[in-house]
Amino acid sequence: MGIFVNPDNSAFQVALNSEIYVDKTGLLEYTNKVMNTLQGYICNSRPRRFGKSVTANMLTAYYSRGCDSEKMFSGFEISKYLDFRTHLNQYDVIHLDIQWCMEPAGGAEKIVSYITGKTLAELRTYYSNELPEKINSLSEALAVINNKTGNKFIIIIDEWDVLIRDAAADKKVQEEYINFLRGLFKGTEPTKYIQLAFLTGILPVKKEISQSALNNFKLYSMLSAGPLSSYIGFTEDEVKALCENYDRDFEEVKRWYDGYQLGQYHVYNPNAVVNLMMEGEFQSYWSGTASYDGIVPLINMNFDGLKTAIIEMVSGAAVKVDVGSFQNDIVSIVNKDDVLTYLIHLGYLAYLSKTEAAFVPNEEIRQELIRATRRKKWNEFLDFQQTSETLLDATLDMDGDAVAAQIEKIHSDYCSMLQYNDENSLSSVLAIAYLNSMQYYFKPIRELPTGRGFADFIYISKPEYRDDYPALVVELKWNKNAQTALGQIKDKKYPESVLNYTGNILLVGINYDKESKEHQCLIEQYVK
Numbered sequence: 001m002g003i004f005v006n007p008d009n010s011a012f013q014v015a016l017n018s019e020i021y022v023d024k025t026g027l028l029e030y031t032n033k034v035m036n037t038l039q040g041y042i043c044n045s046r047p048r049r050f051g052k053s054v055t056a057n058m059l060t061a062y063y064s065r066g067c068d069s070e071k072m073f074s075g076f077e078i079s080k081y082l083d084f085r086t087h088l089n090q091y092d093v094i095h096l097d098i099q100w101c102m103e104p105a106g107g108a109e110k111i112v113s114y115i116t117g118k119t120l121a122e123l124r125t126y127y128s129n130e131l132p133e134k135i136n137s138l139s140e141a142l143a144v145i146n147n148k149t150g151n152k153f154i155i156i157i158d159e160w161d162v163l164i165r166d167a168a169a170d171k172k173v174q175e176e177y178i179n180f181l182r183g184l185f186k187g188t189e190p191t192k193y194i195q196l197a198f199l200t201g202i203l204p205v206k207k208e209i210s211q212s213a214l215n216n217f218k219l220y221s222m223l224s225a226g227p228l229s230s231y232i233g234f235t236e237d238e239v240k241a242l243c244e245n246y247d248r249d250f251e252e253v254k255r256w257y258d259g260y261q262l263g264q265y266h267v268y269n270p271n272a273v274v275n276l277m278m279e280g281e282f283q284s285y286w287s288g289t290a291s292y293d294g295i296v297p298l299i300n301m302n303f304d305g306l307k308t309a310i311i312e313m314v315s316g317a318a319v320k321v322d323v324g325s326f327q328n329d330i331v332s333i334v335n336k337d338d339v340l341t342y343l344i345h346l347g348y349l350a351y352l353s354k355t356e357a358a359f360v361p362n363e364e365i366r367q368e369l370i371r372a373t374r375r376k377k378w379n380e381f382l383d384f385q386q387t388s389e390t391l392l393d394a395t396l397d398m399d400g401d402a403v404a405a406q407i408e409k410i411h412s413d414y415c416s417m418l419q420y421n422d423e424n425s426l427s428s429v430l431a432i433a434y435l436n437s438m439q440y441y442f443k444p445i446r447e448l449p450t451g452r453g454f455a456d457f458i459y460i461s462k463p464e465y466r467d468d469y470p471a472l473v474v475e476l477k478w479n480k481n482a483q484t485a486l487g488q489i490k491d492k493k494y495p496e497s498v499l500n501y502t503g504n505i506l507l508v509g510i511n512y513d514k515e516s517k518e519h520q521c522l523i524e525q526y527v528k
Contacts, residue, residue: 001067002122005094005125005126006065006067006093006122007066007067009060009067011061012058012060012069015054015057020274022238022242024231025058025073025079027059027228028059028087029077029081031059031196031198032087035196036195036196038216039218040195040197041194041197041214041216041218042197042198043160043200043204043205043220044198045201045219045222046347047202047269047346049269051233052159053158055231056200063089063090064091065091065092066089066093069088070085091153091154091195093153093156094155095156096115096155098157098159098162098163099158099159100159101115108166111173115180116180119138120135120136130149131144132144138180138183139183139189139190143190145193152192152193152194153193153195154195154196154198155194156197157198157200158200159200160201161206164177164203164328182214184197185216186214186216202345203328203345204219204345205328206327206328206329222344222345222347223323223351224262225262229262230262233260233268234268234273235267236266236268242277246277248277253268255442256272256276257269257364259350259359259360259365260347260350260361261350261351269286269364271285271286272285272364283364286364286368295348295369298333299373301339304336305336306340312431313349313359313360314360314438315435316359316431317431318352321336321337323344323351325337326341330342341358343358347361347365348365349361363442363443366438370439384435385436388432388437391403391407391410391433392436394406395472395506395508398523398525403508403523404482404510404518404520404521406433407429407433407519408518411512430476431444437459440465440469441462441472442462444457445457445458445460457474458472459471466503467503470506471498471505473494473508473526474508475489475494477510478512478514479511482511482521483522485509486507486508488509489509494507495507504526507524
């Protein structure tokens with residue numbers, strides 16, 4: 001039993017000792033199925049606080065022959081499978097935490113030599129007769145051991161991409177690390193000594209090197225998690241069960257923390273959910289997971305349409321994004337889509353593959369993005385918030401002319417990124433126009449099914465603001481008039497859909513005239 005080779009199960013035991021542990025051992029059934037196959041090379045990337053290290057520790061506790069974990073896993077999902085004991089503590093496991101290694105190694109430039117030296121020393125305690133002292137390459141050592149004994153290894157690397165992110169500008173460090181990974185995993189020889197390889201990190205395997213180093217890895221990420229979807233974060237059913245146990249309002253939890261969509265699953269950030277259950281306070285728990293310093297420089301990059309896209313998404317809209325060009329590093333970012341894709345991997349945005357669109361997943365992240373821009377003085381965003389605040393005040397004052405004037409100003413300022421005389425552009429303009437409402441309202445509901453149709457926008461005030469901020473039911477018209485928009489709200493009984501959610505309700509009818517390029521607005525209070 002060593003630090004790197006055949007560790008014990010104590011790290012996973014810490015997770016089990018916690019008041020809240022959600023059973024994710026079903027993942028082991030999948031890794032059991034693919035081990036010793038071409039599909040047994042897995043890179044599972046996800047944001048901070050989404051359970052990467054717990055997963056790596058679970059794999060180690062289950063497979064490592066350095067411990068006895070039968071009692072630990074009994075009663076969990078994996079114990080229900082017939083091959084549970086077949087693989088339990090049966091393998092030589094090498095578990096590397098690259099982030100942890102940074103300090104004892106003495107810096108990024110010494111990581112590879114540190115890992116190699118320490119791992120070889122531990123291997124020799126198991127294979128002293130098979131492993132000559134002259135061998136100083138880890139990949140060669142594994143090949144020699146396999147050749148002499150037939151034994152295969154499970155290699156688990158946690159935070160595999162630390163050097164890709166933190167040492168991005170140091171080409172020498174990156175090249176040495178990439179060559180190290182290439183030696184471990186690429187080619188015919190590694191297939192002889194690798195039983196299973198599992199990499200965790202924030203970024204998927206770097207595309208620039210994939211053809212020569214790690215193109216044999218199957219990538220599961222926040223873009224597409226495939227069979228691992230239910231093991232990345234907490235699923236909706238798991239969150240519902242926790243809400244029942246801790247007497248929390250699930251619908252409120254959903255508004256605050258839902259939004260990531262992987263396959264058929266709605267996925268929640270485990271860190272946020274656990275903190276809410278334990279502390280009972282709805283707030284953003286994201287701040288402790290990452291620094292704003294890395295976010296604002298990204299959204300301040302001078303790429304066409306980037307800042308507009310961020311404003312749209314913070315306001316509740318979804319934005320098309322081409323995720324295919326991102327090279328899975330931070331030095332090859334060359335356009336808006338690269339920035340947005342990186343933010344998806346970081347967890348600041350969610351992605352829906354069906355529509356190929358990115359969006360702010362929930363209230364927690366929306367608050368974090370707004371807080372980040374305020375702290376780092378993103379002037380464009382702050383200016384837009386001021387304009388939006390004026391619009392919201394005019395709406396609450398039921399001043400239709402002032403609302404029309406503000407929307408016209410935003411439409412004019414915003415039109416460089418859109419087709420001005422386009423019906424969809426009016427929806428996009430309205431989506432961002434009420435940006436400042438996000439501190440008082442939840443994300444606007446688009447085309448909510450109502451009594452006899454679909455309302456264009458419905459803004460539901462947060463519970464703590466419900467007495468002062470009425471719900472807004474908004475209908476848009478194109479080349480008609482505001483009275484027609486208001487009439488449709490009444491005729492189709494749109495307000496009935498929100499009667500259970502709030503106190504007062506304002507009906508807002510907006511029209512845009514294509515010929516005159518003028519906006520009209522009428523506002524009425526709904527009488528229950």
